[in-house]
Amino acid sequence: MENFDVVVIGGGPGGYVAAIRAAQLGKKTALIEKEHLGGICLNWGCIPTKALLKSAELYQKMKHAEEFGISASNIEFDITKIVVRSRDVSTKLVGGIKALLKKNKLTVIEGTAKLEGPGQILVNDKDKISAKNIIIATGARARNLPGFEANGKNIWTYRQALVPDNVPKSMIIVGSGAIGIEFASFYNALGSDVTVLEAADRILPVEDSEISAMAKKAFEAKGIKFKIGVKLEGQKSSAKGVTVTFDYNGKRESLESEILLMAVGIVGNVENIGLEKTKVIVEKGHIVTNSMMQTAESGVFAIGDVAGAPWLAHKASHEGIIAAEFIAGKKPHAITKTNIPGCTYSSPQIASVGLTEEAAKAAGYQMKIGRFPFYANGKALILGDSDGLIKTIFDAKTGELLGAHMIGAEVTELIGGYVVAKEMEGTELDLMNTIFPHPTLSEMMHESVLQAYGKQIHI
Amino acid sequence: MPIKILMPALSPTMEHGTLAKWLKNEGDIIKAGDVIAEIETDKATMEVEAVDEGVLAKILIPQGTDEVPVNALIAVLIEDGENESDLAEFITKEASAKPVSIVKADPDKKQPETLSNVASSQPMPTSATPSSGRVFATPLARRVAAMDGISLANIIGSGPHGRIVKADIISSGQTKGKIFRHTEEFRLVPNNNMRKIIAKRLLESKLTVPHFYLSIDCMMDALLEARVQINNTLGEDKNKKLSVNDFVILAVAKALKDVPAANASWSDEAIKIYNNVDISIAVAIDGGLITPLIRNADQKDIIKVSSEMKDLAKRARENSLKPEEFQGGGFSISNLGMYGIKSFNAIVNPPQGCILAVGMSSKRAVVIEDRIEMRMVMDVNLSCDHRVVDGAVGAQFLAAFKKYIESPILMFI
Numbered sequence: 001m002e003n004f005d006v007v008v009i010g011g012g013p014g015g016y017v018a019a020i021r022a023a024q025l026g027k028k029t030a031l032i033e034k035e036h037l038g039g040i041c042l043n044w045g046c047i048p049t050k051a052l053l054k055s056a057e058l059y060q061k062m063k064h065a066e067e068f069g070i071s072a073s074n075i076e077f078d079i080t081k082i083v084v085r086s087r088d089v090s091t092k093l094v095g096g097i098k099a100l101l102k103k104n105k106l107t108v109i110e111g112t113a114k115l116e117g118p119g120q121i122l123v124n125d126k127d128k129i130s131a132k133n134i135i136i137a138t139g140a141r142a143r144n145l146p147g148f149e150a151n152g153k154n155i156w157t158y159r160q161a162l163v164p165d166n167v168p169k170s171m172i173i174v175g176s177g178a179i180g181i182e183f184a185s186f187y188n189a190l191g192s193d194v195t196v197l198e199a200a201d202r203i204l205p206v207e208d209s210e211i212s213a214m215a216k217k218a219f220e221a222k223g224i225k226f227k228i229g230v231k232l233e234g235q236k237s238s239a240k241g242v243t244v245t246f247d248y249n250g251k252r253e254s255l256e257s258e259i260l261l262m263a264v265g266i267v268g269n270v271e272n273i274g275l276e277k278t279k280v281i282v283e284k285g286h287i288v289t290n291s292m293m294q295t296a297e298s299g300v301f302a303i304g305d306v307a308g309a310p311w312l313a314h315k316a317s318h319e320g321i322i323a324a325e326f327i328a329g330k331k332p333h334a335i336t337k338t339n340i341p342g343c344t345y346s347s348p349q350i351a352s353v354g355l356t357e358e359a360a361k362a363a364g365y366q367m368k369i370g371r372f373p374f375y376a377n378g379k380a381l382i383l384g385d386s387d388g389l390i391k392t393i394f395d396a397k398t399g400e401l402l403g404a405h406m407i408g409a410e411v412t413e414l415i416g417g418y419v420v421a422k423e424m425e426g427t428e429l430d431l432m433n434t435i436f437p438h439p440t441l442s443e444m445m446h447e448s449v450l451q452a453y454g455k456q457i458h459i
Numbered sequence: 460m461p462i463k464i465l466m467p468a469l470s471p472t473m474e475h476g477t478l479a480k481w482l483k484n485e486g487d488i489i490k491a492g493d494v495i496a497e498i499e500t501d502k503a504t505m506e507v508e509a510v511d512e513g514v515l516a517k518i519l520i521p522q523g524t525d526e527v528p529v530n531a532l533i534a535v536l537i538e539d540g541e542n543e544s545d546l547a548e549f550i551t552k553e554a555s556a557k558p559v560s561i562v563k564a565d566p567d568k569k570q571p572e573t574l575s576n577v578a579s580s581q582p583m584p585t586s587a588t589p590s591s592g593r594v595f596a597t598p599l600a601r602r603v604a605a606m607d608g609i610s611l612a613n614i615i616g617s618g619p620h621g622r623i624v625k626a627d628i629i630s631s632g633q634t635k636g637k638i639f640r641h642t643e644e645f646r647l648v649p650n651n652n653m654r655k656i657i658a659k660r661l662l663e664s665k666l667t668v669p670h671f672y673l674s675i676d677c678m679m680d681a682l683l684e685a686r687v688q689i690n691n692t693l694g695e696d697k698n699k700k701l702s703v704n705d706f707v708i709l710a711v712a713k714a715l716k717d718v719p720a721a722n723a724s725w726s727d728e729a730i731k732i733y734n735n736v737d738i739s740i741a742v743a744i745d746g747g748l749i750t751p752l753i754r755n756a757d758q759k760d761i762i763k764v765s766s767e768m769k770d771l772a773k774r775a776r777e778n779s780l781k782p783e784e785f786q787g788g789g790f791s792i793s794n795l796g797m798y799g800i801k802s803f804n805a806i807v808n809p810p811q812g813c814i815l816a817v818g819m820s821s822k823r824a825v826v827i828e829d830r831i832e833m834r835m836v837m838d839v840n841l842s843c844d845h846r847v848v849d850g851a852v853g854a855q856f857l858a859a860f861k862k863y864i865e866s867p868i869l870m871f872i
Contacts, residue, residue: 333619399599399602424597425597425598425624426598426599427598427599429598
């Protein structure tokens with residue numbers, strides 16, 4: 001029986017990063033992956049969706065080439081080639097991970113893993129290995145709503161949505177979180193008639209409501225339809241498509257479309273890994289951990305999606321590093337949850353960090369709120385993207401940056417600036433004293449802070 | 460040739476200790492006799508003095524490292540005329556010649572590291588105020604502290620490199636008004652050697668020592684009167700005044716002289732009855748407790764007992780007791796009377812057979828010859844290891860103790 005210092009179960013962005021870090025710190029480490037290195041993120045999530053969205057964005061830009069003085073006609077796309085490109089990007093990155101794992105001399109085991117009592121793991125139901133420390137990074141999967149189970153034909157999850165054979169004429173998307181909105185944006189851009197159904201009282205329910213309202217308006221302008229506050233009742237699938245019935249404003253309505261895409265959140269992969277043989281606590285489908293990612297079972301850690309919200313690759317990777325460093329006797333810094341950024345790569349993009357205005361108000365803060373619109377920024381006009389907003393929220397008493405919320409072109413690239421400021425506990429003065437380059441979109445980050453304190457120049 | 464500084468053995472039995480703190484920095488000029496580091500052993504923190512002179516060229520074991528083996532190379536001095544390359548060559552030679560195994564942090568995660576990678580790893584400062592005096596704090600932490608007039612000097616930083624962050628200010632409990640609930644539900648205070656020893660010894664005691672408990676009341680009026688009379692002759696210096704505890708120590712000493720079977724400890728082969736009366740007195744110190752000894756207490760007068768006790772307690776709190784000042788002893792006293800505790804039972808301090816738990820003196824209604832009178836009464840409880848001391852011996856000891864406490868004049872003849 002082979003002995004390891006660290007065994008990581010699951011090779012996604014949490015697991016492979018944890019494994020590499022543990023190996024860097026001199027631990028004899030094994031990584032067990034049952035399907036594909038890189039996990040959902042690289043193979044069926046972050047990476048391929050963004051590749052698809054880039055194609056969709058380029059297609060839309062080219063259709064508006066005239067605005068930039070460029071003539072182009074017969075602009076067409078080939079969905080098969082778009083999908084192939086997105087798969088190629090994934091494949092390239094997965095190859096990179098294989099090389100990284102090799103470079104760090106990790107043992108990669110293909111197969112399933114099951115915990116078998118303290119420090120014991122059963123691989124592929126037959127081989128036993130032992131580990132002083134086990135990091136569970138088994139990720140999560142799409143949540144199923146009873147009666148709306150995906151059938152792979154006309155009721156989809158993200159899996160089918162990532163590799164379409166053709167662009168459906170019409171599509172109903174249930175759920176307006178990041179996944180639902182990104183697919184709505186993609187299929188809308190390629191010409192589908194998209195309707196999004198949302199049970200909450202607004203789209204992108206975790207975002208600031210002002211941003212959420214702006215997003216809805218922007219998407220509606222592109223032709224996406226929304227029904228908010230619906231209560232699903234049932235669906236009927238036939239050769240022609242799917243009919244969804246739901247309660248909307250107290251009235252029963254039904255909608256028909258070629259494809260129904262379910263994007264109603266995810267649940268942790270906590271089954272069939274032997275947790276019942278441990279003291280690990282599972283609550284609402286996720287493993288409970290402390291800030292060092294320790295579970296209730298000594299020597300067992302959990303990171304990433306399986307360890308609970310927010311379900312983000314960058315959070316998983318960071319937790320992987322914390323677990324590996326803690327195992328190696330280092331003193332890693334615990335994650336401050338309000339410093340984890342969230343991004344939606346639709347068109348327009350949405351990015352945020354920290355408290356929303358509603359949450360800050362509920363927490364009893366007196367706020368200073370700054371806003372700066374894209375239309376007043378030079379670079380935004382240069383890009384031809386003059387719709388958007390950067391909103392900053394400060395604690396009026398201390399100048400703490402409580403939250404930053406953005407919508408518009410490339411905001412997913414901008415948010416990192418505010419994350420650094422938050423993590424380092426900069427105040428409004430530090431941000432005001434920072435010189436942002438001109439002409440860039442980042443100047444709006446400065447102006448939004450200035451505006452919160454009535455010192456804005458360009459509006 | 461560069462001079463090695465090795466992990467010292469501060470007691471004959473010491474195998475490893477914690478390198479608690481460096482008091483000199485790399486580059487400092489060291490004179491013989493300079494205190495260069497603090498070493499934490501099972502029971503105390505002690506200072507390491509330099510024997511040689513030179514420049515502290517390289518610190519190889521960062522402060523805060525646990526379980527550093529005795530004689531491990533912890534730092535290197537260079538003398539006049541020696542340079543960096545002499546040093547580098549010397550360290551390489553030392554490291555390859557004798558790979559000293561160091562075990563860091565939690566014993567559950569024993570991970571031997573070689574000298575070279577311990578040396579290269581960064582020390583983890585726990586305070587944001589290194590010797591340079593500069594305080595590292597985030598802008599937000601500075602502002603939150605300034606708003607409530609809180610000094611950053613005494614705040615321990617939890618951020619990167621010990622930087623003070625906002626949560627450190629809030630959790631210092633000095634901010635005004637707002638109720639703050641920590642997002643982190645608890646914090647972990649790593650067990651230092653003292654905590655580990657307390658846990659190990661007392662658990663062992665409770666699990667393996669058959670305890671029984673005897674309780675007795677002592678009338679304190681005569682003793683308190685004697686204390687006032689003696690203190691009145693000792694002038695104004697408060698540091699010289701006798702405490703009730705000083706009398707308790709002396710009474711225990713005299714009672715042990717009368718009942719030597721209570722001055723005893725257990726071993727598998729024999730009961731060890733001590734010929735000297737050495738009494739361990741529990742002293743609360745930062746992070747735990749320690750039991751310094753008053754040796755031959757039966758032969759000392761109350762003034763001597765008092766002054767020794769004051770000195771031992773002071774140095775216990777400063778972590779500067781020598782091993783012989785807290786190792787050994789045949790009988791322990793734990794007094795919580797000063798905290799207002801009326802009565803309690805202590806855990807036997809192995810291998811000793813008895814520990815006396817002393818409560819507070821207070822006015823009580825006492826029946827004397829069919830009358831109710833108000834008297835000052837002190838409860839004491841004796842915890843005994845039944846393997847060493849039987850009920851009758853414990854009772855005899857308490858009776859003798861009560862006699863000395865209630866007629867303190869007997870202690871002075």
